[in-house]
Amino acid sequence: MTRKPDYLAHAILLMGVLIFIFPIWVTFAGATQSAAAINRGDISLIPRLSGLVVFVQALGLGNAAKGGVPVWHMLLVSFGMALGIAIGKIAISALSAFAIAFFRFPFRMLAFWLIFITLMLPVEVRIIPTYSVMSDFHLINTFTGLTMPLIASATATLLFRQVFLTIPDELVEAAKLDGAGPMRFFFDILLPVSGANLAALFVILFIYGWNQYLWPLLVATNGRLDTIVLGIVQMINPEALPQWNFVMAATILALIPPVLVVIAMQRWFVRGLTEADK
Amino acid sequence: MERRTLFNGRLLPAVLVLPQLAITILFFILPAYKAFAESVRATDAFGLHTSFVGFANFLHLARSNLYQHAMIRTGVFCVAVTVLAMAAGLVLAVFADRAIKGRAIYRTLLIWPYAIAPAIASVIFVFLLQPQIGLITNLLGRLGIDFDYATNGGQAFLLIILIAAWKQVSYNFIFYVAGLQSVPRSVIEAATLDGARGFHRFRTMIWPLLTPTTFFLIIVNFVYAAFDTFALIFALTAGGPGTATETLVVKVYRDGVINLDLGGSAAQSVILMAIIVGLTAIQFRYTGKRAVS
Numbered sequence: 001m002t003r004k005p006d007y008l009a010h011a012i013l014l015m016g017v018l019i020f021i022f023p024i025w026v027t028f029a030g031a032t033q034s035a036a037a038i039n040r041g042d043i044s045l046i047p048r049l050s051g052l053v054v055f056v057q058a059l060g061l062g063n064a065a066k067g068g069v070p071v072w073h074m075l076l077v078s079f080g081m082a083l084g085i086a087i088g089k090i091a092i093s094a095l096s097a098f099a100i101a102f103f104r105f106p107f108r109m110l111a112f113w114l115i116f117i118t119l120m121l122p123v124e125v126r127i128i129p130t131y132s133v134m135s136d137f138h139l140i141n142t143f144t145g146l147t148m149p150l151i152a153s154a155t156a157t158l159l160f161r162q163v164f165l166t167i168p169d170e171l172v173e174a175a176k177l178d179g180a181g182p183m184r185f186f187f188d189i190l191l192p193v194s195g196a197n198l199a200a201l202f203v204i205l206f207i208y209g210w211n212q213y214l215w216p217l218l219v220a221t222n223g224r225l226d227t228i229v230l231g232i233v234q235m236i237n238p239e240a241l242p243q244w245n246f247v248m249a250a251t252i253l254a255l256i257p258p259v260l261v262v263i264a265m266q267r268w269f270v271r272g273l274t275e276a277d278k
Numbered sequence: 279m280e281r282r283t284l285f286n287g288r289l290l291p292a293v294l295v296l297p298q299l300a301i302t303i304l305f306f307i308l309p310a311y312k313a314f315a316e317s318v319r320a321t322d323a324f325g326l327h328t329s330f331v332g333f334a335n336f337l338h339l340a341r342s343n344l345y346q347h348a349m350i351r352t353g354v355f356c357v358a359v360t361v362l363a364m365a366a367g368l369v370l371a372v373f374a375d376r377a378i379k380g381r382a383i384y385r386t387l388l389i390w391p392y393a394i395a396p397a398i399a400s401v402i403f404v405f406l407l408q409p410q411i412g413l414i415t416n417l418l419g420r421l422g423i424d425f426d427y428a429t430n431g432g433q434a435f436l437l438i439i440l441i442a443a444w445k446q447v448s449y450n451f452i453f454y455v456a457g458l459q460s461v462p463r464s465v466i467e468a469a470t471l472d473g474a475r476g477f478h479r480f481r482t483m484i485w486p487l488l489t490p491t492t493f494f495l496i497i498v499n500f501v502y503a504a505f506d507t508f509a510l511i512f513a514l515t516a517g518g519p520g521t522a523t524e525t526l527v528v529k530v531y532r533d534g535v536i537n538l539d540l541g542g543s544a545a546q547s548v549i550l551m552a553i554i555v556g557l558t559a560i561q562f563r564y565t566g567k568r569a570v571s
Contacts, residue, residue: 009373016370017387019444023402026413030405041411096298102284103291111295118306120558124505124527125550128534128543129312130305137304149305152298165281172283182285211395213509218535229395233513236401244405251401258393266386274456 024255031055031248038244051245058249063223063235071250074228077220078210079257081147081227085209086202088151094194097160098186102172119154123215131218145219146227150212156201163197164190200272203265210258228254310551316544335545344521345529345546352504352525355439359507360499362443364492367450372480374451375458385455391448396510399445404514407437427515431522434515438523441514442507449502450495457491458484497561501554526550 030043032051037043059075062068099105100112123130130149139145167190175185191198216230226234232250236242262269320331339345374384406414409426418425427434461484468483508527511517517524517532524532530550534543 006376006378009376009378012373013370013378013384013388016366016447017384020388020391020448023406026406027402038411041416043411043413092298092301096295099291099294101281103287103294104284105288105291108291111299114307115298115302118302120551120554121306121310122505122554124508125530125547125554126306126309126313127531127547128540129309129316129547131535132312133305133309148301152301152305157298167281169281169283172281176283176285182287182290185285207393211397211509213395213397213513214531229397229509232401233397233509236404236513244411247401248405251398251405254398255394258395259390262390262393263386266389270389270452270456274453 024252027248027251031058031245031252033245035243035245039241054245054249055253058246058253061243061246061250063226063231069223069226069231071228071231071253074226074231075253075257077146077225078227078229078254080143081212081216082206082209082257084143084147085150086205088147089153089156089205090198090201092151093153093156094160094191097157097164098182098190100157101161101164102182115152115154115157117154118152123149127214127218134219140219141222141225142219143225146216146225147209150209150215153205156205159197159201160194163194167193196268197272199265199268200275203261203269204273206261207258313544313547313551316540317548318541320541331541335541336549338542339545339549347521348524348526348529351435351521351523355435355442355507355525356500356503358439359442359446359503360496362439363446363499364450364495366443366447367495368454368488370447370451371454371458372484374455388451389448391445392452394445396442396445396507397513399441400510400513403437403441429519431519434519434522438507438511438514442503442510445510446499446502450499453491453495454488457488461487493564494561497557501557504553505550 026043026045029045029047030038031054032047032049033042033044034048034051059072060070062070062073096111096115100108134140134145134149137145139148171189172185175189180188210227211229212227213229213233216225216227220226220230228250232247232254235247235250317335318330318332319328320334321328370388374381374388378384404412406412407425407427409415409428412425415425425433427437465483465487466479504525505527507525508531511523511525511528512531515523517528526546527550530543530546533539533546
């Protein structure tokens, strides 16, 4: 029996897809038009082929109001920040979860609860005091200051702890019988079997780091450490008319890395996200 | 749950938790303590003298019309964003769960928006809705609608709701797709055999099985709307025009960083922490899952 296509489902899903694609398409098409046409309010939905060069030009362009740091530099800072946060978080959380799950030591539960509490303290609610701690340690306008405070995360520790608790006792016994010490066990057995979770966590944390706005806004005040997200917002804010085609080109460039990471690792990411929150 | 098989040693585990503990204490516990300490103090207009004022900062907030309005505004904003984003995510997930051609492609095309930075989402919508040049502004103008979020507070508020919901749909979609996959196929098939059709089948057989997902998402969406939308709002309107889009997190920033009212801002931070603790507690109590990342 052949069924006729489910037209209703296709119509609704297509509409959903369009709601997300359309704004991005206008951004892309807008980037390729001349600044004059955009400022006349004359934005075409058809990209101008001769305008595609804007994506290369935009890399070299900067925000004059803040020292003219070019877009390629902002992308680099974002990349460093996203990677630093993702790898840093994974490293320190895997180690602390390992200690909490596989050892008994004094103040173990205290350590667990101190880490757990950070779930409830996003940067947004402790802006001023965190900033004052940062300036006490002279971390304003440093890469360490940009990444370090975002590295501690209870989410990753809790996830790793949960994964580690499901490792069968027999595996640990076997490793011990073979004379493997704790660190050997951690690197040779524990990390490899947690591979899928590592991948999922990497996607979530990379995007978390890449998309930061408030923290760079506070810490990167002299332009040298401007991330691409911060840089773009500042480009549309000055009193002078923004150069829309360049700003839109930079916006597309800022979207490419995180979108690629999500699409390339979609399978692990979706599973990791939905399982991590259980 | 605890492990039975363990490694021995006391020094090694202490060294292993140390990095995370150090960062947690420096950048989380210490600032939170400072917020509490600052919230019971006031600094004079010249910034020369700080004195202990007890709960004066909190009482001041409780009596402040501006704060009450920000509170109500945030509540309306959270409810609107949560309802819109969850409804859209659910509808899309239900249709993406049907056995149709191109299902995998639809899913990818609905999941990728997870990667869009909230601040970037605002920049994109500024381009679409900029009062003078925006494509959609011009379209609305031709329909006789004068759209200017920079001067019209109501329109600005509506716009931040729409963008915040737009940004969150993919997250809800991912969770509802996962939720639907865990609904036993036999339930759906049995419902079909019983002659239950379409919406009725969904409402009576599937929707109840999605309750845990729904409850979890309500809290996550609330926390998202209340706390993770700072960038989105600040990049679009910076809380304006006037205070039309000033939610609680925007107000903490404006009062503390821009107006330099440290005691007042710290007191607001303490209140926000209390709200998050409350939401997290509710979530743990009822679902055993967690919301804040």
